[in-house]
Amino acid sequence: MKIAVCMKQVPTYSEGNMDARTGLMIRSGLESVVNVYDMAALETALQIREKMQGTIDVYTMGPGRAVQVLREAYAYGANQGFLVSDEAFGGADVLATSYTLMQAVKSQGEYDLILCGKQTTDGDTGLVSGALAKWLEMPHVTGITKLMEVTPNEITLEQMLERHNISLKIGYPCLLAVDRSIFAPRMPSLKLRMGGKKKPVISIALKDLPDKNACHYGQAGSATKVRSIFPPERTKQQTVANMDGKEAAAYIFEKIQKLRG
Amino acid sequence: MQINGWSGILVYLEMQDNGIADVSLELIGKAAELSGEGRKEIFAVGIGNHSPVLEKQLQDYPLDAVYLYQIAEEFQADIYEEAVIACIHKLKPAIVLFGGTMQGRALAPRVAVAFATGVTADCTQLLVDEDNQLVQIRPAFGGNIMASIVTEKSRPQIATVRPGIFSYLEPVNHKKIAIQEKRWESSKPRVTVLDKRVAVWETGIGQQELLVAAGRGVKKKEDLNMLRELAGLLGGKLASSRALVEKGWMEPEEQIGLSGITVAPRCMLTFGVSGTLQFMAGMKNTGNIIAVDTNPNANIFEIAHYPVCADLYEVIPKLIQLIKDVIAI
Numbered sequence: 001m002k003i004a005v006c007m008k009q010v011p012t013y014s015e016g017n018m019d020a021r022t023g024l025m026i027r028s029g030l031e032s033v034v035n036v037y038d039m040a041a042l043e044t045a046l047q048i049r050e051k052m053q054g055t056i057d058v059y060t061m062g063p064g065r066a067v068q069v070l071r072e073a074y075a076y077g078a079n080q081g082f083l084v085s086d087e088a089f090g091g092a093d094v095l096a097t098s099y100t101l102m103q104a105v106k107s108q109g110e111y112d113l114i115l116c117g118k119q120t121t122d123g124d125t126g127l128v129s130g131a132l133a134k135w136l137e138m139p140h141v142t143g144i145t146k147l148m149e150v151t152p153n154e155i156t157l158e159q160m161l162e163r164h165n166i167s168l169k170i171g172y173p174c175l176l177a178v179d180r181s182i183f184a185p186r187m188p189s190l191k192l193r194m195g196g197k198k199k200p201v202i203s204i205a206l207k208d209l210p211d212k213n214a215c216h217y218g219q220a221g222s223a224t225k226v227r228s229i230f231p232p233e234r235t236k237q238q239t240v241a242n243m244d245g246k247e248a249a250a251y252i253f254e255k256i257q258k259l260r261g
Numbered sequence: 262m263q264i265n266g267w268s269g270i271l272v273y274l275e276m277q278d279n280g281i282a283d284v285s286l287e288l289i290g291k292a293a294e295l296s297g298e299g300r301k302e303i304f305a306v307g308i309g310n311h312s313p314v315l316e317k318q319l320q321d322y323p324l325d326a327v328y329l330y331q332i333a334e335e336f337q338a339d340i341y342e343e344a345v346i347a348c349i350h351k352l353k354p355a356i357v358l359f360g361g362t363m364q365g366r367a368l369a370p371r372v373a374v375a376f377a378t379g380v381t382a383d384c385t386q387l388l389v390d391e392d393n394q395l396v397q398i399r400p401a402f403g404g405n406i407m408a409s410i411v412t413e414k415s416r417p418q419i420a421t422v423r424p425g426i427f428s429y430l431e432p433v434n435h436k437k438i439a440i441q442e443k444r445w446e447s448s449k450p451r452v453t454v455l456d457k458r459v460a461v462w463e464t465g466i467g468q469q470e471l472l473v474a475a476g477r478g479v480k481k482k483e484d485l486n487m488l489r490e491l492a493g494l495l496g497g498k499l500a501s502s503r504a505l506v507e508k509g510w511m512e513p514e515e516q517i518g519l520s521g522i523t524v525a526p527r528c529m530l531t532f533g534v535s536g537t538l539q540f541m542a543g544m545k546n547t548g549n550i551i552a553v554d555t556n557p558n559a560n561i562f563e564i565a566h567y568p569v570c571a572d573l574y575e576v577i578p579k580l581i582q583l584i585k586d587v588i589a590i
Binding site: 246 | 277335336337338339342362363364366367368369370371373374375377378379380381382383396397400401406407408409410411412413414415421449451452453454455456457458459460495503506507509512513519520527528530538539541548549551553557562563565566567568569570571572574575576577578579580582583584
């Protein structure tokens with residue numbers, strides 16, 4: 001089975017910054033980590049590979065230093081890492097990001113299964129997985145909380161919707177967006193980590209994609225544009241009470257009692 | 262793409278217990294506001310069966326047309342999208358609104374790609390500017406800044422909105438609307454639903470009268486025990502900001518915020534929550550907010566009804582003791 005996993009490098013803190021002039025993310029100067037939700041997607045891929053024969057390809061889209069995501073994925077046992085990186089890819093919205101990922105994935109042939117995390121902690125839309133599935137003309141299922149069974153023809157899963165838990169099976173090819181609760185990531189292997197440092201990473205730039213028209217990527221290929229950014233509206237602020245622990249406890253206790261009538 | 266010729270607003274109706282989910286009615290309310298007192302048409306598209314409940318719900322709202330598609334399959338984004346896409350081709354709406362639910366968030370990006378257009382997730386404000394552009398406002402990057410986002414050159418302009426962000430439109434007994442029904446046969450059912458069970462959502466953080474919310478100010482996972490004890494003593498539940506979910510200390514279904522669950526309890530006590538925009542957007546309708554944080558300039562203090570600058574590690578044990586003393590009497 002051929003499995004692809006999409007993973008993203010994000011700033012350590014969710015409270016990233018944006019350039020007030022361009023409305024784009026400032027990535028410099030912030031420590032970066034692998035988006036925590038994507039680790040569950042990678043672990044799901046590893047679990048599936050243990051049950052079936054197969055390979056795991058990891059795709060990450062970002063600046064050159066996003067290669068760290070692939071080194072990390074190698075430490076967990078990914079077979080091949082692809083760094084999707086080009087100046088033309090910067091500033092992409094949901095439409096352009098998903099298009100770029102589709103082009104990158106397609107440049108490597110057909111996959112049986114594509115795995116994504118629930119969302120990223122920076123862009124925070126949770127929409128790229130569905131858009132990627134549509135570009136690839138695949139069905140997709142979100143909110144996967146359990147992997148029940150994998151066979152060569154189909155995969156049985158549990159999905160959590162707002163009010164229902166659903167057991168379902170789906171044939172290949174398909175895209176799955178997994179919840180973080182599906183699997184806790186395993187401990188990375190020291191041996192694989194050491195080996196992964198030397199293991200080659202495949203770079204995919206604009207020139208390597210089937211569609212080489214730069215207008216379809218990055219900011220140029222995005223349908224949405226950040227018109228402005230602004231601080232949130234301030235509501236009428238109450239005076240902040242400065243108290244020690246005992247005073248504060250008594251104050252809160254009194255407020256709760258009053259609120260409960 | 263030509264953007265002329267696209268007008269009106271289409272709302273995706275999400276079905277729930279034979280009727281329409283609250284979030285869809287909230288979107289119809291917003292659509293009515295955006296339509297400029299009926300100058301633009303408002304349409305709705307849903308997938309489900311005609312029922313008296315649904316007809317009664319719909320006839321009270323200012324809708325110009327409702328399209329109801331009957332599909333044999335349970336929800337599958339790649340099948341339901343076919344009906345929604347067909348409806349968009351027919352109506353050419355300038356704006357399409359989806360609830361920020363599991364269904365809406367699975368459908369919206371697929372529909373956006375089908376029309377090579379933009380989609381903005383989890384908007385907290387929507388307005389139409391003088392150039393007839395939909396201005397989609399949302400917190401950016403989970404941070405403390407809002408962004409106005411526009412879809413200038415393509416149509417439709419697609420946005421999702423989480424439940425509880427917009428207020429519910431009071432029924433106005435508008436007029437009787439013709440519901441146009443159609444069966445939709447899909448050639449490609451790829452998902453087989455084996456079992457569907459009602460989840461225990463009644464016990465979730467969205468259904469509580471009182472919540473205790475833990476934030477980044479909590480230093481160790483074990484420290485959550487005292488917050489959980491406090492929540493229990495007060496007859497409520499412990500919830501948290503995203504930071505603690507990312508650390509793996511709390512479950513995703515316990516996360517308050519735009520990327521978690523929107524809550525509006527009667528009372529919330531926050532401890533060590535700084536108050537990112539994405540957190541506050543998910544709880545701003547809370548009746549009474551008592552916020553405790555050591556930073557006197559914490560954002561949460563701007564919306565708290567009772568902002569308290571104090572150390573949660575000093576406050577909580579004493580507060581628990583006070584409550585226990587009362588129970589003992």
